């Protein structure tokens with residue numbers, strides 16, 4: 001981890017060109033890499049040497065961008081994935097196999113809920129969902145003998161619940177398992193989960209990190225802090241020989257890089273959810289301005305939240321950056337510089353009024369996206385979360401009338417003017 005401040009890391013981390021090399025991280029638009037002897041190539045396949053041989057496993061463009069994200073989070077090792085979903089999947093499956101179990105906060109992204117509640121269940125890994133605001137007793141009661149990880153989102157999409165990191169980290173560590181955090185919404189600009197006890201962080205880089213809605217992508221960062229060998233039997237995949245690599249033991253050979261090396265050498269090798277180097281290049285451009293964009297997103301979102309809060313047709317507003325919000329205090333504690341640019345609200349006219357208002361917006365678009373430069377809205381009950389029943393919706397913190405509003409980087413007065421005229425229609 002470099003000693004630079006976060007703004008400098010956004011620009012400088014991950015890539016140090018040598019004499020005559022490109023100033024900007026270049027796109028290594030190549031599937032393969034050349035070696036002079038068969039033995040050199042063989043050593044790479046045995047994980048005896050580090051280097052590149054095939055882009056499905058590693059590519060220098062991706063590695064430079066992963067190293068930047070790693071430094072932003074203050075981690076020990078990182079990798080890029082093709083999407084946030086791939087990151088959530090790999091992060092868990094790197095340490096779980098059929099017969100295992102995870103504990104998961106119930107207020108999470110709809111796609112992650114599907115993945116953990118349904119898809120990995122078919123692979124034999126079960127998840128128990130807990131209310132993120134539950135008591136320590138309730139949280140501890142969710143653990144089983146076969147629990148291998150705890151998962152939560154720093155700011156839940158779209159419930160906007162701020163995770164009580166210390167409570168979740170404490171429970172995870174008391175049970176000898178790592179605490180995995182999806183830090184997509186807060187970004188490392190506003191929150192660094194490793195400082196609050198998280199062991200692994202994942203991102204959908206599709207959102208603020210890219211910031212321009214141009215590339216789907218993901219990342220996994222390992223703090224290097226979790227002591228896999230202290231719970232060696234539980235994490236045998238990391239602490240006992242891998243026969244597919246002539247019996248190497250990841251923790252012994254790679255130390256703080258063990259978890260990411262295993263995820264690359266096994267999951268990326270076999271499942272292949274690599275980020276394209278072109279996308280990694282664009283993601284890197286986004287990261288350079290992350291420290292400028294995130295505070296502006298937060299500033300604009302706060303202005304919109306205040307406007308909505310005082311509007312006679314608005315029933316409720318959730319924004320953890322707004323004083324009086326249920327998660328304002330947790331937000332102040334874990335992300336004192338700001339939370340995110342996303343807020344949610346509902347109208348007194350209920351679900352139908354919400355839909356009518358959205359249809360009346362002129363500049364702000366209805367888009368299945370959040371966290372990019374352009375303001376947009378979405379109605380989770382009819383879009384992203386439509387596969388959930390009412391009970392699941394409420395458990396995920398999603399009311400039927402909820403409009404998710406991703407406040408962009410336009411002038412705040414223009415954003416509010418569009419909201420104002422749309423509210424006249426209901």
Ligand SMILES: *Cc1c(COP(=O)(O)O)cnc(C)c1O
Pocket residue numbers: 083084085086109111112153157182184185203204205206207216217218
């Ligand atoms: C979008 C999102 C994901 C999934 O990421 P993709 O890049 O769309 O696969 C995961 N977590 C959160 C919080 C998200 O907002």
